[in-house]
Amino acid sequence: MRCRAPQGSAAGKPQQCCRGLCRKPPAGHGIPHIGGPRRRLTADTGHLPLGLPSPHTPRAGQQAPPGCSAAQFGGRGDRRALEEALAAADGVLVGAETIRRHGTSCLIQQPDLLAGRHDAGLPPQPPVVVASRSGWLPPTLPFFHQPLSRWLLCPTQPTCGPGRGFVRVLRGEADQAGLVSLGAAGLQRLVVLGGARLAASLLAADLIDAIQLTICPR
Numbered sequence: 001m002r003c004r005a006p007q008g009s010a011a012g013k014p015q016q017c018c019r020g021l022c023r024k025p026p027a028g029h030g031i032p033h034i035g036g037p038r039r040r041l042t043a044d045t046g047h048l049p050l051g052l053p054s055p056h057t058p059r060a061g062q063q064a065p066p067g068c069s070a071a072q073f074g075g076r077g078d079r080r081a082l083e084e085a086l087a088a089a090d091g092v093l094v095g096a097e098t099i100r101r102h103g104t105s106c107l108i109q110q111p112d113l114l115a116g117r118h119d120a121g122l123p124p125q126p127p128v129v130v131a132s133r134s135g136w137l138p139p140t141l142p143f144f145h146q147p148l149s150r151w152l153l154c155p156t157q158p159t160c161g162p163g164r165g166f167v168r169v170l171r172g173e174a175d176q177a178g179l180v181s182l183g184a185a186g187l188q189r190l191v192v193l194g195g196a197r198l199a200a201s202l203l204a205a206d207l208i209d210a211i212q213l214t215i216c217p218r
Helices: 076-087 096-102 111-119 176-184 196-204
Strands: 050-054 091-095 128-131 150-154 168-171 190-194 210-213
Touching: 076 111, 091 096, 091 196, 096 128, 150 176, 168 176, 190 196
Parallel strands: 050 190, 050 210, 091 128, 091 190, 128 150, 150 168
Antiparallel strands: none
């Protein structure tokens, strides 16, 4: 099924199963494009080619509803689909509450995917951009010891920044203006890992260009 998420979609709401299937991605690309020509970052629209591997959150296989415990992977195939999406990305966008709940972000582990990024001159892991209104994350989280580059997207002066766990801090929110800033910083293709509130807000603002769905029966 090929689809385009409508503006104002309620895709962030928890569901028992996925109702769509992506077409098989072309070789070398972990995120299939759905719904017509892909929009590139431009000064007048500010749209980025975002991929939402739904239902995924870091170390999880489904979008957990707000206020609930962290979601869990459905199986090895689910994990593989997520890692392929990460391998094709310039960066990862994730909400601060998702990092607080899981303690870590998802890492690419498959040797062939790591080799592909190496051959392309990319770091093993894409930078992880944490969207946070307060800029606060517990400094004891394992996230700060993972082998990846940590960025912060925050509308106010954060309590943590360069030298305090993040290598780069951008002022702004996870909206059109914030995505323009990320694009200008070199993150042209982003994968949104969650949580549900962040995914829903981006869908409602029509800032998601592709949705990747996986079905993981229990």
